[in-house]
Amino acid sequence: MLNDSMQAVVPALYTILEDSLNLSLAQVGWIGFMLNMTSSVMQPVVGAFSDKRSLPIMLPIGMGLSLIGMLGIAFAPQFWYLLFAVVFVGLGSAIFHPEGSRVVYFAAGGRRGFAQSVYQVGGNAGSSLAPLMTIFIFAPLGQIGAVWGTLFAALAIAVLLGLLPWYRRKLKEWETARAQAAASSAAGNGGATLVQRASHPRVKFAMGMLVFLVFARSWYHAGISSFYQFYLISDYGLTKQQAQIPVFLFLAAGVLGTYFGGVLADRFGLKNMIVFSIAGASPLALLLPHLPLAWVYPLIAVLGFVILSGFSVAVVYAQFLMPANVGMASGMTTGLAFGMGAIGGVALGNAADAYGLHSVMFACSFLPLVGLFAFFLPTDRPKKQ
Incomplete structure (x- = not known):
C-alpha cells in the first residue's frame, strides 16, 4: 500500500501539474509512460535476477529510490526535471514488486489466490488514494505537496527492515528445495517437470496470451485513472475536486474486487x-x-470491482505456469504488461489532444472486449477422473 501510494502521487498531481508547469495532455501521458514503463520493463529483469540470486536488502533499497523521486517531483521546476524524478519512483517500484511477490508466495501456504489478493489489495488501496490526495493535499498545497510522499517511503523502509529476518530464513528454505529439485532432475527422478516447465510451448503460449490480456486491461485502466477526470471536467462541467470522486469510486471498488477475486x-x-x-x-x-x-457513480464502481477482480489472479496464474520462476512470472504480469499499458497512456494523451477526450473515451470502452481471448487460456483445474 505504501509503495503504490507513492506511485499514486504522480496521477494525483496531473491536474495540478497541468497548471503549474503548463503541460499538454500529451505531456501528461508521457509522465505516466515514464513512471509505468520504468517500473514495468525493469520488473521482469529484476525478477529473473532474483530467481537466480535473491537479495532481501533490495526491498528497502527500492523504497529509498522512491523517496528520492518524491523529493524530485515536489521541487521539479519544469517538465524534463519532473520526468527524471518520476524515473526514480518507477525504479523503486520495479525493485520492490518481484521481491514482494516472492514474500507473498512464501507466506501463502495452499491459498495462493487469497494471499496474492491480500497483497494486491494493499497495492490497489494505495492507488485508490490518488483522488483523495488531489482533493485534500495537492489542490490546497500544489506541487510541493508531493513532499508528503516521503513519509510513505520512510515508513515502508522501516516495515521492510523488520521483515528481512523472516524473509531470509524462508529464502534459504526455498533455495534448498530448489537445489533438491535440480538434483532430482539430474538423477532422472522426474524433477524436470518443475524446473523445465517454463520452456514448454503451451506455457509460452499461455504466458503470451496472459500478458496480452493484462496489456489490454492496462490500456483501459490508464484511460480511466489518468484521463477520465479531464473528460468529466470537459464534458460534464465538474470541478477538479468533483472529477476525482468517480475515479476514486472506480479505484476503491477495485480494491474490493481484487480481494474477492483472489x-x-x-x-x-x-x-x-x-x-x-x-x-x-x-x-x-x-x-x-x-x-x-447520476448513473456514472454506481456504474463506474461496479466496473472497477469487476475489471480488477482478476488483477491478483493473473499473477497467481503466471506463477502456476512458471513455478520455478516466481520472480520472472510476477514481473511479467505486474511489470511488463503494465509497461505495455504505459504506451497506452501516451497514445491516449496524444489522441486526446488530436481528436478530443470524448472520442478517446468512446474508443477505450471497447478495450475490455479483448478479454474474450481469455477463453483460449489452458485450464488450471485438474480434470476429473
Whole structure:
C-alpha cells in the first residue's frame, strides 16, 4: 500500500501539474509512460535476477529510490526535471514488486489466490488514494505537496527492515528445495517437470496470451485513472475536486474486487476469474461514456470491482505456469504488461489532444472486449477422473 501510494502521487498531481508547469495532455501521458514503463520493463529483469540470486536488502533499497523521486517531483521546476524524478519512483517500484511477490508466495501456504489478493489489495488501496490526495493535499498545497510522499517511503523502509529476518530464513528454505529439485532432475527422478516447465510451448503460449490480456486491461485502466477526470471536467462541467470522486469510486471498488477475486479464484479456478474480470466488464465499459452523470457513480464502481477482480489472479496464474520462476512470472504480469499499458497512456494523451477526450473515451470502452481471448487460456483445474 505504501509503495503504490507513492506511485499514486504522480496521477494525483496531473491536474495540478497541468497548471503549474503548463503541460499538454500529451505531456501528461508521457509522465505516466515514464513512471509505468520504468517500473514495468525493469520488473521482469529484476525478477529473473532474483530467481537466480535473491537479495532481501533490495526491498528497502527500492523504497529509498522512491523517496528520492518524491523529493524530485515536489521541487521539479519544469517538465524534463519532473520526468527524471518520476524515473526514480518507477525504479523503486520495479525493485520492490518481484521481491514482494516472492514474500507473498512464501507466506501463502495452499491459498495462493487469497494471499496474492491480500497483497494486491494493499497495492490497489494505495492507488485508490490518488483522488483523495488531489482533493485534500495537492489542490490546497500544489506541487510541493508531493513532499508528503516521503513519509510513505520512510515508513515502508522501516516495515521492510523488520521483515528481512523472516524473509531470509524462508529464502534459504526455498533455495534448498530448489537445489533438491535440480538434483532430482539430474538423477532422472522426474524433477524436470518443475524446473523445465517454463520452456514448454503451451506455457509460452499461455504466458503470451496472459500478458496480452493484462496489456489490454492496462490500456483501459490508464484511460480511466489518468484521463477520465479531464473528460468529466470537459464534458460534464465538474470541478477538479468533483472529477476525482468517480475515479476514486472506480479505484476503491477495485480494491474490493481484487480481494474477492483472489478468494473466488481459489474456489472456482484462476482462468474462470480472469475470463469474468475482463470479459465481464465489457458491457459496463461500453455503457459508461453514454450515461448521465447520476448513473456514472454506481456504474463506474461496479466496473472497477469487476475489471480488477482478476488483477491478483493473473499473477497467481503466471506463477502456476512458471513455478520455478516466481520472480520472472510476477514481473511479467505486474511489470511488463503494465509497461505495455504505459504506451497506452501516451497514445491516449496524444489522441486526446488530436481528436478530443470524448472520442478517446468512446474508443477505450471497447478495450475490455479483448478479454474474450481469455477463453483460449489452458485450464488450471485438474480434470476429473
